[in-house]
Amino acid sequence: MANLSNLEPQVVWHIFEQMCAHPRPSKHEEKVSAWIQKLAKDHNIECKEDKVGNLILRKSATAGMEDRKGVVLQAHMDMVPQKNSDIEHNFVTDPIDAYVDGEWVTARGTTLGADNGIGLAASLAVIFSDNIEHGPLEVLVTIDEEAGMTGAFGLEAGWLEGDILLNTDSEDEGEVYMGCAGGIDANIQFPLQHEAAPSDHQTFEIVIKGLKGGHSGVDIHLGRGNANKLLARFLKEAGRDIAVRLATINGGTLRNAIPREAFAIVTVAPAQREEFKACLEFFTQAIKKELSATEPFIEVTLTPIVEQPQVLTVDCQTRLIAALNGVFNGVVRMSDEVEGVVETSSNLGVVETQTDNVFIKCLIRSLSDSCRIDAQEMIASVFELAGGKVVLDGAYPGWKPDTTSPIMQIMRDVYEKEFGSVPKIMVIHAGLECGLFKTSYPNMDMASFGPTICFPHSPDEKVNITTVDMFWKYLQAILKAIPTK
Incomplete structure (x- = not known):
């Protein structure tokens, strides 16, 4: 995995590379959770754990952005543990053997955990950074998304302070999601x-x-x-x-x-x-x-x-x-x-x-x-x-689309400005945690986006390197464009 940290954006890939060393199959997230809490402590970032094991990190706005709406960056810490039958791998104890394969990052015979590890790495990179402009910022890291959404079910009203939630668990660059299936x-x-x-x-x-x-x-x-x-x-x-x-x-x-x-x-x-x-x-x-x-x-x-x-x-x-x-x-x-x-x-x-x-x-x-x-x-x-x-x-529950969503319009405009094309506004046939968050936070404006990840939940899982860089630039530009309260 030595060459992952040489990829751009280095700050995201460096965190993801470290993440691969911390086992995190669903229902066994204790090692990656402890690692995140240590990183937060090392960076003097407030970090709290709720009663089900979700982590909430908080950081004040950067200078001049104090009057902006608060943003919650959200990702889940667990990954799907799938491997080929000829591979010896214990997901509870063994690191993920990730490597660069041309334009992609993948893993040897197992799931990679880019779902949702890249979104989590980017969210942590933002809150640990000293040179990214943002308003009041929170990072919500949930547990057990892949095996039961235990973290989303257990999230209590009143823990989050933000007005906007950006879910980073989508898997097609150039698409922004405003709804999802229930299950x-x-x-x-x-x-x-x-x-x-x-x-x-x-x-x-x-x-x-x-x-x-x-x-x-x-x-x-x-x-x-x-x-x-x-x-x-x-x-x-x-x-x-x-x-x-x-x-x-x-x-x-x-x-x-x-x-x-x-x-x-x-x-x-x-x-x-x-x-x-x-x-x-x-x-x-x-x-x-x-x-x-x-x-x-x-x-x-x-x-x-x-x-x-x-x-x-x-x-x-x-x-x-x-x-x-x-x-x-x-x-x-x-x-x-x-x-x-x-x-x-x-x-x-x-x-x-x-x-x-x-x-x-x-x-x-x-x-x-x-x-x-x-x-x-x-x-x-x-x-x-x-x-x-x-x-x-x-x-x-599913996440019912809101065609009047202000953050959706902001994300459409920012994408067009950054990349010269209009993103597709989509509904995804998968379970995003946003539907459950709406139960406790019905007035929070939400959207979901991410880099291109192919074959998630299988040992063929891979993430496109170029789109990770685009996702990172897009995320920073969105944070900068968040309006005032």
Whole structure:
């Protein structure tokens, strides 16, 4: 990572490089939080921690800017922990191995954490700087944005003093966001019934891997494969004519990341072994053709193993596979109000076999509360009919667009002045914390922006170096243009 600090703007990349050395997967932010608090102390910046673990840093206005409206720069400190299966990495203890790859910064085999690490680094760079003009300034650093928005849910009214909040968690330079989708988790517990596998059966492991994965919101419309859905599809197809018995099924690790890999342990009668292999080969060629434009590196393997596992009863297996195959995944509906934006979607993010249950996690997103409720009830209906227990949890509101927002107009004007073009004013199909902040701070004017980050929530995550410099210049120019109270 030695060359990251040589990039421009050096002050932002230097902080981000240090951040990569402090593990910060969701729900394990204590090390990065302690590092931020130490930096604040070293720079004589006021820093408070609230009861859920959010940090609030404050700094007085620079000379001549005391009469400006107060600004809150906001970022989250956690990152999505995703890695390739051939990489040894413990996100709780190990640093991120970031490096420069041409015009991008990426990481070796893991998520980079530019989401939202670059926005956090820029926010800290502003408040620790002695030569950036700004009015009364706060930096709000939230916890657990990626795994439940615990920090945003727990933020109390009265902690923030600013009039304007600038969220730095967007991922396309040249776009400014004024709204986002809400969401809810569907957590399914599917009880299992087991029996001994037929004594003459041979055991195999099926692996589907090599998919791109990605963010279950901003990438959901790109037509990428979902490894969990593909595996369920094959098991359903194979089970029509072949006595295949399922022992375990696993895939994905996070409900907000499109699953890149899925695994199943099955047994097959020797007399149907070749038919089973041919069925899998036919399926593999079919999905490679279907997904050739979006998933060029997909792999499907079948490996004999010695284990003689317990298998699911025929009835249990039938119901589980039917539910996994039947539950919808991907885009449900495009928005009528915002052209080109997904209105409602679902991601079958995690399937995990434990001793007596399969645990399944879906994340439903929507710009419309009524459409989100409809989608979550459809998912619940499928699994309940199959015998699963469904708990809908962690609902968070969308951020309703405000077309009269003063900060939106300022950001439009500043961008045009700085870069000679008009930014796109957008609504994003992802969960930004702004919707929750509006609950406690309904009168705060909000907008979201950031540099270009590709493939967030996957090991292919990368951030464009040039756009980080543009984001930094844009941020400083916005702070300078903040009006008086």
